[in-house]
């Protein structure tokens with residue numbers, strides 16, 4: 001399996017008339033967002049303008065105000081801290097392919113909050129690449145997602161690399177080293193186990209060797225670029 005092979009397989013999900021949805025799933029920090037971004041960039045480079053769109057599941061994080069009301073803010077990232085039905089409704093609307101423009105919510109990592117209206121999807125978009133944790137979950141709410149995707153791929157990454165990257169990202173976004181490690185091996189790890197249990201349902205498992213080689217390391221905190 002090669003990255004170019006993944007690009008070909010994703011493009012082939014639609015003949016260019018029907019709108020298709022590709023889902024990418026994986027454990028926290030496995031590289032779903034990075035893989036989706038790189039795939040979209042490679043596909044965009046060989047397609048008409050606006051042909052591919054990246055629509056993350058992350059935008060369906062519930063806002064802190066609602067997590068406080070539900071009392072589960074300390075488990076942010078768990079299956080019940082997202083608006084699963086809202087995500088399924090967005091995928092359905094994208095598949096219906098009738099609205100001139102569909103706005104998807106984004107997720108702002110610095111404030112850890114969803115942002116409505118952040119991602120425009122125009123009618124030109126024939127391939128939607130969506131990615132997130134729970135696309136293959138079989139519970140009552142999340143199970144609506146699977147039938148709305150043409151294929152769902154599982155991004156595999158070896159645990160040491162995944163934890164290193166996850167902890168580094170928590171630190172980059174403001175946690176101190178011990179809080180970052182505690183979150184990655186606590187809340188994130190419980191979610192990782194839930195996600196790993198859905199791996200067998202994926203249409204394709206993208207091997208760790210390939211996932212690890214995609215993307216570039218982010219700059220270290222406080223490092224000023226050399227010019």
Ligand SMILES: Nc1ncnc2c1ncn2[C@@H]1O[C@H](COP(=O)(O)OP(=O)(O)OP(=O)(O)O)[C@@H](O)[C@H]1O
Nearest residue numbers: 028029030031032033034165169214215216217218
């Ligand atoms: N080649 C690379 N080398 C080092 N770090 C990388 C590389 N590619 C991506 N990363 C970093 O690894 C981290 C996790 O990647 P990414 O955000 O794509 O994973 P994710 O599966 O979307 O995570 P989440 O489940 O939290 O949304 C990010 O901080 C990203 O910048």
Ligand SMILES: [Mg+2]
Nearest residue numbers: 032033034058
């Ligand atoms: Mg992500």
